[in-house]
Amino acid sequence: MTFYFMDAIDRRILDQLQRNSSLTNQALADEIGLSPSACLKRVNRLRDAGIIEQEVALLNPDALGQCLHMVVEVTMERDNKSLYQRFLTTALSAPEVKQCYQVTGECDFVLIVTVADLDEYDSFCDRVLYGDDNLRKFRTLLSRKRHKFDTSVPMESLRST
Amino acid sequence: MTFYFMDAIDRRILDQLQRNSSLTNQALADEIGLSPSACLKRVNRLRDAGIIEQEVALLNPDALGQCLHMVVEVTMERDNKSLYQRFLTTALSAPEVKQCYQVTGECDFVLIVTVADLDEYDSFCDRVLYGDDNLRKFRTLLSRKRHKFDTSVPMESLRST
DNA sequence: CGTGAAATATGTATCGT
DNA sequence: ACGATACATATTTCACG
DSSP: OOOOOOOHHHHHHHHHHHHOTTSOHHHHHHHHTOOHHHHHHHHHHHHHTTSEEEEEEEEOGGGBSSOEEEEEEEEESSOOHHHHHHHHHHHHHOTTEEEEEEEESSOSEEEEEEESSHHHHHHHIIIIITTOTTEEEEEEEEEEEEEEEOOOOOGGGBOOO | OOOOOOOHHHHHHHHHHHHOTTSOHHHHHHHHTOOHHHHHHHHHHHHHTTSEEEEEEEEOGGGBSSOEEEEEEEEESSOOHHHHHHHHHHHHHOTTEEEEEEEESSOSEEEEEEESSHHHHHHHIIIIITTOTTEEEEEEEEEEEEEEEOOOOOGGGBOOO
């Protein structure tokens, strides 16, 4: 990522686009109080700099059919870098794994896994979890409902340089 | 949400937009093999029907300053609907709570909480967790790194009606 | 669903601060 | 270095077949 000086205007642009990226450049410029061309230049710079990573459509869960979310807590046997890396490579490439957090505490990784049904979850466990001989234990929490899903990040925590 | 019959073309449109919603309608129409007008009509219908809930920009974590993710497991005292609802109302309105899953298993809720620093996390705990007298216990897993964050949903699991 | 024309939006060049 | 205006290009949108 190229070095980038982010000012208050950039933060306001990001704040908007995090909530709604389907705004036209004109509407965004109006919101921010900038001319459309100046606004567009900033948005493109933020994109080129890799600060805006992607723009995606979030689908309504009610529009989804059978769709189960699992919270999977993974505890490794040995805390070894290359063994961790081996697990990560497998886990991150599994399409069922939507999120992966490396944590400190009573376990080592927390995965958010999304599958259509329990058969698919079994297949995931066989491929990713049972196959790793450094994986000591895992615990699955089956989600009955995802009440909130907010991809935004508070603007105070955005680096200014 | 209004009733909606979704066909294979709609699913391919959603599949694309879940990955990249910054495509122009023309580029999307090309991908799908539709005329721009037909494509636009479908996208607007999917939006109006609430299947496309929102379009957002995802920011690069490396562009963020201090930004801590916590996995918080919450266990309630009594499994009572209105007490659960009271907790949910508080938790969902807290801006630090980015995700909330109601689960079955060893605990009742799993929250993904994002804060700038530990002071902010303390404030969150005081406001949302310690304040609820039906909350029996919570466990915090501090994330050192978010290795993966994928907002997409597999298209096989999209309801066809 | 496709075509084509009118309405909008985006991108660029240039100038001013 | 940044923003505004204006113009050229591209895209969206709508009526009609």
